Amino acid sequence: xxxxxxxxxxxxxxxxxxxxxxxxxxxxxxxxxxxxxxxxxxxxxxxxxxxxxxxxxxxxxxxxxxxxxxxxxxxxxxxxxxxxxxxxxxxxxxxxxxxxxxxxxxxxxxxxxxxxxxxxxxxxxxxxxxxxxxxxxxxxxxxxxxxxxxxxxxxxxxxxxxxxxxxxxxxxxxxxxxxxxxxxxxxxxxxxxxxxxxxxxxxxxxxxxxxxxxxxxxxxxxxxxxxxxxxxxxxxxxxxxxxxxxxxxxxxxxxxxxxxxxxxxxxxxxxxxxxxxxxxxxxxxxxxxxx
Numbered sequence: 001x002x003x004x005x006x007x008x009x010x011x012x013x014x015x016x017x018x019x020x021x022x023x024x025x026x027x028x029x030x031x032x033x034x035x036x037x038x039x040x041x042x043x044x045x046x047x048x049x050x051x052x053x054x055x056x057x058x059x060x061x062x063x064x065x066x067x068x069x070x071x072x073x074x075x076x077x078x079x080x081x082x083x084x085x086x087x088x089x090x091x092x093x094x095x096x097x098x099x100x101x102x103x104x105x106x107x108x109x110x111x112x113x114x115x116x117x118x119x120x121x122x123x124x125x126x127x128x129x130x131x132x133x134x135x136x137x138x139x140x141x142x143x144x145x146x147x148x149x150x151x152x153x154x155x156x157x158x159x160x161x162x163x164x165x166x167x168x169x170x171x172x173x174x175x176x177x178x179x180x181x182x183x184x185x186x187x188x189x190x191x192x193x194x195x196x197x198x199x200x201x202x203x204x205x206x207x208x209x210x211x212x213x214x215x216x217x218x219x220x221x222x223x224x225x226x227x228x229x230x231x232x233x234x235x236x237x238x239x240x241x242x243x244x245x246x247x248x249x250x251x252x253x254x255x256x257x258x259x260x261x262x263x264x265x266x267x268x269x270x271x272x273x274x275x276x277x278x279x280x281x282x283x284x285x286x287x288x289x290x291x
Contacts, residue, residue: 006069006152010048013152017070018043020063027070027078038063072122075150076115082142083112086184086208087258089238091119097263098180098206103127105178107195109165110134110185114143116208118150120182121158130158131174133165166194174198184208189221196227201268208259215260222264229273231264 010016016028020040028036030049035042041061048057053068070078073088086094094116100106102125111117111134120130134140140162148154161168165185177200183191188207199205205228207218215233222231239254267273 009050009052010067010069012049015070015075015149016048016067017074018057018065018067020065025074025078027074072118072150076118079113079115079146079149080142081113082136082139083110085113085115086119087255089236089255090208090259090261091116093236093261094182094206094208095119095123097261098182098204100124100180104180105129105174105176106131106180106182107165107174107178107198108132108182108184109191110136111140111143111160112184113139114146114150116182116184117143117147117158121147121151121155124157126157128157131178132158132160133168134160134162135164137162165191169194169198177203179203181205182208186214188214189218192221192225192227196225196266199266201266203266205264205266207262209262210259212260215262218262222262226272227267228264229267230276231262233260233262235260 006014010030012030012032014030016030017025018028018036019025020038026036026038028043028045030045032046032049034045036045038059040063041059043057043059043065048055048067051067055067056064057067058064076085076088076091079085094100100120100123102123104124105128106120106124108117108120108130109132111132117130117132124130132143134143140160144160147158178198179200180203181195181199183195183205185191188209195205205222209215209218219231219233222228235257237254237256240251242249242251
């Protein structure tokens with residue numbers, strides 16, 4: 001089951017994030033008697049075991065390091081990868097705008113490296129369930145290791161299937177409808193016929209795609225499908241700021257485009273959504289259609 005965030009003193013087997021004075025971070029798995037070596041000297045694991053988060057430890061070279069347990073965002077950015085991970089800024093938007101709640105039942109495809117899976121499992125909680133589908137066995141193996149490493153154990157609320165989503169749902173349908181469907185794949189429009197019957201009326205589908213071509217195709221596919229309300233689409237850009245006294249300015253680097261998000265609600269069976277009423281843009285119709 002999805003474990004809560006760990007509290008209390010550091011213990012053997014915990015992951016600890018240590019940060020040097022320049023802001024460089026390292027993640028260390030605590031093992032009694034071991035050392036962590038940097039170019040600034042070595043740190044004794046035993047100096048951290050039994051101590052509280054937020055302490056400062058000093059290397060043999062005299063450099064001070066601040067020690068905390070890593071946040072999920074920190075873990076995701078440093079985890080071993082098979083597929084490209086869903087960035088924390090996008091995972092947060094998926095959890096928030098897909099309204100993933102404690103107890104939610106969720107279909108996820110594909111599992112990738114397990115980054116988004118961790119966010120979904122934690123948001124759904126031990127009363128929820130995440131059904132992940134991943135075509136590639138090597139990606140599934142990486143995702144399994146990352147999920148177990150983050151939570152510290154096998155998650156009973158996580159059900160991972162190695163195989164194609166459409167074929168898997170056809171061969172082994174779920175025992176009950178789900179509340180949310182999250183598709184992180186190249187061609188999510190190919191899965192609508194499979195996931196729509198598995199989604200409760202009022203449930204929500206969320207698609208994560210990389211290009212404008214994919215964005216256009218999934219939005220139009222959702223509109224043409226007839227089982228979903230009008231989709232919403234957007235991207236999120238994250239810009240940090242430099243703040244030092246009166247020197248306040250945007251940082252020179254930012255996390256710009258990583259992917260597009262598309263969400264749509266599932267209509268009740270047999271219901272036809274009211275037609276959209278909005279003025280078409282000049283590029284919405286082809287010259288042939290306009291003629």
